[in-house]
Amino acid sequence: MIPELGHFALIAALVLSLMGMIVPNVAIRRGDTRMMALADPIAFGQFLLVAIAFGALTYSYIISDFSVVNVAANSHTAKPLLYKISGVWGNHEGSLMLWILILSLFAAAVALRGSALPLRFRARVLSVQSMLLVGFLLFIIFTSNPFLRLDDVPFEGNGLNPLLQDPGLAFHPPMLYLGYVGLSVVFSFAVAALIEGEVTPLWARWVRPWTLAAWIFLTAGIALGSWWAYYELGWGGWWFWDPVENASFMPWLAAGALLHSSIVVEKRDALKSWTILLAIVAFSFSLLGTFLVRSGVLTSVHAFAVDPARGVFILAFLALVIGGSLTLFAWRAPRLSPSGLFGLVSRESALVLNNILLSTFAAVVLVGTLYPLILEAVNGSQITVGPPFFEYAAIVLMSPLVVALGFGPLLAWKRGRISKPLQILVPALIVGLVVFWAVIWKSAGGIVMTGMGIGLAIWLMVSVMLEINDRTGFSKKPSAFFKRARSVPRASWGMSFAHFGLAIVILGVTVSEAWTEEVLRLMKLGDTARVAGYDFTLEGVKPIAGPNYTAVRAAFLVTKRGHPVARLAPEDRVYSDPPMNTTEAGIQPLFVGDLYAVIGENAGEGLWSVRLYFKPFISGLWLGAGFMVIGGLISLSDRRQRVGAPSGRRRRRKLPLQLEP
Amino acid sequence: MTGFARYIPILVVVGLLLVFLKMMGDGRNPKEIKSVLIDKPAPVFVLPALEEGGAGISNADLQTGKPMLVNFFASWCVPCRAEHENLMKLAYEKGIPIIGIAYKNDAAKAREFLDELGNPYAKTGLDRDGRTGIDWGVTGVPETFLIDGEGIVRYRHWGPIAGDTLEQRLVPKMEGLQ
Numbered sequence: 001m002i003p004e005l006g007h008f009a010l011i012a013a014l015v016l017s018l019m020g021m022i023v024p025n026v027a028i029r030r031g032d033t034r035m036m037a038l039a040d041p042i043a044f045g046q047f048l049l050v051a052i053a054f055g056a057l058t059y060s061y062i063i064s065d066f067s068v069v070n071v072a073a074n075s076h077t078a079k080p081l082l083y084k085i086s087g088v089w090g091n092h093e094g095s096l097m098l099w100i101l102i103l104s105l106f107a108a109a110v111a112l113r114g115s116a117l118p119l120r121f122r123a124r125v126l127s128v129q130s131m132l133l134v135g136f137l138l139f140i141i142f143t144s145n146p147f148l149r150l151d152d153v154p155f156e157g158n159g160l161n162p163l164l165q166d167p168g169l170a171f172h173p174p175m176l177y178l179g180y181v182g183l184s185v186v187f188s189f190a191v192a193a194l195i196e197g198e199v200t201p202l203w204a205r206w207v208r209p210w211t212l213a214a215w216i217f218l219t220a221g222i223a224l225g226s227w228w229a230y231y232e233l234g235w236g237g238w239w240f241w242d243p244v245e246n247a248s249f250m251p252w253l254a255a256g257a258l259l260h261s262s263i264v265v266e267k268r269d270a271l272k273s274w275t276i277l278l279a280i281v282a283f284s285f286s287l288l289g290t291f292l293v294r295s296g297v298l299t300s301v302h303a304f305a306v307d308p309a310r311g312v313f314i315l316a317f318l319a320l321v322i323g324g325s326l327t328l329f330a331w332r333a334p335r336l337s338p339s340g341l342f343g344l345v346s347r348e349s350a351l352v353l354n355n356i357l358l359s360t361f362a363a364v365v366l367v368g369t370l371y372p373l374i375l376e377a378v379n380g381s382q383i384t385v386g387p388p389f390f391e392y393a394a395i396v397l398m399s400p401l402v403v404a405l406g407f408g409p410l411l412a413w414k415r416g417r418i419s420k421p422l423q424i425l426v427p428a429l430i431v432g433l434v435v436f437w438a439v440i441w442k443s444a445g446g447i448v449m450t451g452m453g454i455g456l457a458i459w460l461m462v463s464v465m466l467e468i469n470d471r472t473g474f475s476k477k478p479s480a481f482f483k484r485a486r487s488v489p490r491a492s493w494g495m496s497f498a499h500f501g502l503a504i505v506i507l508g509v510t511v512s513e514a515w516t517e518e519v520l521r522l523m524k525l526g527d528t529a530r531v532a533g534y535d536f537t538l539e540g541v542k543p544i545a546g547p548n549y550t551a552v553r554a555a556f557l558v559t560k561r562g563h564p565v566a567r568l569a570p571e572d573r574v575y576s577d578p579p580m581n582t583t584e585a586g587i588q589p590l591f592v593g594d595l596y597a598v599i600g601e602n603a604g605e606g607l608w609s610v611r612l613y614f615k616p617f618i619s620g621l622w623l624g625a626g627f628m629v630i631g632g633l634i635s636l637s638d639r640r641q642r643v644g645a646p647s648g649r650r651r652r653r654k655l656p657l658q659l660e661p
Numbered sequence: 662m663t664g665f666a667r668y669i670p671i672l673v674v675v676g677l678l679l680v681f682l683k684m685m686g687d688g689r690n691p692k693e694i695k696s697v698l699i700d701k702p703a704p705v706f707v708l709p710a711l712e713e714g715g716a717g718i719s720n721a722d723l724q725t726g727k728p729m730l731v732n733f734f735a736s737w738c739v740p741c742r743a744e745h746e747n748l749m750k751l752a753y754e755k756g757i758p759i760i761g762i763a764y765k766n767d768a769a770k771a772r773e774f775l776d777e778l779g780n781p782y783a784k785t786g787l788d789r790d791g792r793t794g795i796d797w798g799v800t801g802v803p804e805t806f807l808i809d810g811e812g813i814v815r816y817r818h819w820g821p822i823a824g825d826t827l828e829q830r831l832v833p834k835m836e837g838l839q
Contacts, residue, residue: 277670284674291681319678326671333667370677377680382695 006056182214432459494635501627508620
């Protein structure tokens with residue numbers, strides 16, 4: 001009964017979203033404001049119905065109702081509750097349900113902010129959002145219905161891929177989807193602006209919090225995914241340039257570029273058509289990611305069951321949404337002429353440079369991801385594009401970005417002078433260069449890149465601090481720091497946090513890539529192996545039983561110069577349904593780096609194959625991502641983001657004077 | 662953005678969509694890596710028989726003038742069980758000779774596997790350490806090669822011959838040879 005209720009709710013949601021797509025446009029044509037206002041309750045209704053459908057599916061998973069095909073194929077009674085729930089989105093149909101849940105949630109959120117947006121514009125935005133919902137609902141109902149029943153009810157389900165049975169992965173997809181789908185709002189805003197034929201600084205302010213929210217979720221989602229790969233896949237890697245990873249990285253880059261370019265639209269009424277294009281492209285990347293995962297066009301560890309019918313549907317949808325919006329863009333772009341002009345050395349120029357580098361990087365990742373596909377389509381040869389290509393691009397494009405990043409926030413709008421930031425940043429430049437030379441000097445030969453990476457990271461960190469100092473006048477009058485710090489807009493603090501986070505990530509990547517130590521060997525009980533000055537002693541190996549797996553768990557004692565540092569307990573698990581091996585690395589993060597141990601096969605005669613690593617400062621990756629997320633949240637909490645919310649008189653008066661990234 | 666520049670995004674997208682359409686249309690499996698052996702002589706191999714005291718197999722067994730299949734299998738491989746029924750059908754209903762190669766398998770266990778499910782193979786060799794598999798470019802079991810009567814590889818089937826892959830992919834290739 002419950003699954004039928006869910007099925008019915010899906011169909012009702014389709015009807016309502018068709019209404020949501022058509023009604024506002026009719027209303028705008030007629031100039032009927034009461035009819036336009038209907039867009040809000042329709043959006044709430046859509047969300048309610050989709051939430052009911054999603055709830056019905058989740059319920060079927062929790063009670064293990066194997067009469068539902070989807071549950072039987074992906075769940076199992078012996079799974080812990082958390083994985084029964086996360087199993088809902090651990091498969092094709094369920095992940096689409098999560099997708100539309102979030103899509104309708106965002107539409108409802110737009111409606112809820114209500115008075116912040118003019119009625120006519122809001123109605124336009126919600127009608128575009130409804131159109132997206134129609135597409136996805138049709139897709140679900142006709143090709144991927146999660147509520148189909150089985151006549152012959154199996155006694156037990158097939159279980160969830162054991163690799164996905166992990167807390168990190170339980171939350172990774174929802175985070176990423178919040179990011180992907182968050183960009184749908186940005187897309188709807190852009191399309192609505194194109195239809196209306198005008199992009200104003202106000203538009204940029206409306207769209208900014210949505211971009212920021214999507215970017216925060218993407219950052220967190222990508223970080224969670226890489227953290228999962230790091231400890232679950234068991235060989236210490238955290239990023240593989242897999243097509244689907246790239247598919248999440250491209251929207252992140254585009255959203256990052258959009259965050260910066262929309263500032264120029266807001267402050268200076270320039271870069272308008274470029275910003276609209278970025279908004280469309282960012283969401284297109286999200287859709288492309290969905291397509292690549294499900295159509296079976298590319299090989300990936302993330303691929304769900306491949307079904308050409310689904311592929312054709314998504315392709316058609318892609319053509320309609322991306323093709324349609326870009327055609328609209330080509331038609332309307334000439335109307336979006338900029339009014340603000342700016343000099344070559346100015347904050348605007350710095351932001352343009354940021355945009356050029358970020359979007360070039362996104363384009364390079366796109367080419368690298370699709371090149372094998374295009375080549376195969378052209379002449380049938382199969383190749384793969386490996387990490388060296390992407391890493392080279394990252395170094396070439398991100399290095400100038402980081403250098404410019406130190407200067408950007410210190411430049412004046414409109415027409416700045418390079419001498420001002422230069423004066424302020426001299427210490428950062430010196431520190432960065434000194435560190436660069438120190439690294440090269442200390443371990444001469446072949447590590448110029450390492451020196452450069454660390455030098456850049458330090459340069460950026462010091463620049464951020466000098467910029468804060470400049471803003472708050474800390475060195476001139478330390479006692480007034482807190483008072484002045486409070487008057488600095490939160491958006492600026494957010495920027496500083498996010499930029500600092502980027503510096504930490506660069507440091508983490510560079511240091512861990514350069515100085516990771518790895519030992520592979522066979523050990524028996526009592527053996528000790530030395531890795532980077534740490535002694536790993538294998539103290540025991542014993543079999544254990546989990547709820548739906550059996551495993552061997554090793555016990556390592558790690559000491560340094562005789563002093564105990566940590567105990568590690570890596571596991572090698574064998575799941576029963578479906579049968580599969582997974583490794584659970586034993587990891588102990590220390591301040592200087594991670595101790596990382598993996599237990600492998602029993603090689604006979606009491607010998608176990610083990611892999612031991614010392615990964616210096618790898619936590620910097622996730623620490624840095626954490627800084628970026630916090631920076632984003634601080635910026636999101638800035639009053640001015642809440643357009644339409646009552647703002648204090650003092651702030652309103654200050655508005656034109658505020659300098660902001 | 663005025664002039665021609667504003668059409669660039671849409672043109673790029675149309676191009677990409679056409680590529681996607683083409684790639685989806687040919688029904689390929691993206692996980693499948695093309696075999697470099699197609700239309701080339703089968704790699705040289707000599708393997709001991711799986712049965713105790715049986716005669717071993719070698720390239721000479723491929724040049725009988727009649728098309729045949731070479732199937733890499735293992736008792737530890739689950740998809741091999743899935744395709745076994747189809748192999749039996751091919752051998753006993755369609756009369757196709759199949760040469761089995763037990764890949765990285767314990768001889769006793771491989772024999773047990775055939776005792777349990779039935780033996781579709783005309784001859785069976787044992788590739789204990791997987792060296793022959795490497796020469797043939799086997800990426801995993803099961804993999805099946807279609808050899809014409811002259812010992813030339815004509816088709817490589819990646820993964821199990823299960824479901825409708827038998828009728829849709831393998832049978833047409835075999836009919837093409839006869």
